[in-house]
Amino acid sequence: MMTLPDITTEADVALFVARFYERIRQDPDLGPIFNTVAQVDWPTHLPNIERFWSTMLLNTGTYTGNPMPVHFNLARKTPIRPAHFDQWLALFRQTLTEHFAGERTNEALLRAQGIATVMQGRLAGMDLLVEN
Ligand code: HEM
Numbered sequence: 051m052m053t054l055p056d057i058t059t060e061a062d063v064a065l066f067v068a069r070f071y072e073r074i075r076q077d078p079d080l081g082p083i084f085n086t087v088a089q090v091d092w093p094t095h096l097p098n099i100e101r102f103w104s105t106m107l108l109n110t111g112t113y114t115g116n117p118m119p120v121h122f123n124l125a126r127k128t129p130i131r132p133a134h135f136d137q138w139l140a141l142f143r144q145t146l147t148e149h150f151a152g153e154r155t156n157e158a159l160l161r162a163q164g165i166a167t168v169m170q171g172r173l174a175g176m177d178l179l180v181e182n
Pocket residue numbers: 080083084088090095098099102115116117120121124130134135138161162163165166169
């Protein structure tokens with residue numbers, strides 16, 4: 051049986067971020083939110099997300115933004131549903147567990163889950179989370 055490595059370097063983060071957003075942009079429901087609604091500039095977005103996850107998992111302190119208002123603004127432009135979060139998390143889990151396993155990999159999954167829960171709670175509190 052092959053043992054997968056844990057996430058240990060910024061190169062590992064860059065790898066899962068690249069693979070994750072390849073899936074996101076091809077997803078029939080999430081892809082258009084990124085490409086059409088937000089018109090994400092991928093060459094800018096990917097390094098920013100790498101800094102976010104490096105800061106979460108490797109304590110690099112390179113991410114200084116705040117993802118919450120970004121998603122509140124997004125939800126004012128297009129309906130965001132719990133199902134979008136479920137799909138986001140499913141793709142995140144698939145990507146991570148395909149390449150990595152271990153303590154930090156589990157931490158990444160827990161952090162993503164936790165942030166998604168907080169984000170949905172705050173969107174719901176502002177009446178910005180549309181029912182499935
Ligand atoms: C329904 C689920 C989600 C959708 C549709 C979504 C969509 C987006 C989009 C479109 C952007 C880019 C906005 C822009 O550049 O104009 C963005 C940024 C970002 N997202 Fe999400 N997102 C989701 C969930 C999450 C979750 C669960 C996390 C964290 C675990 C997350 C972390 C981030 C971060 C860190 C940024 C960059 C914020 C910044 O510094 O500008 N997203 N998201």
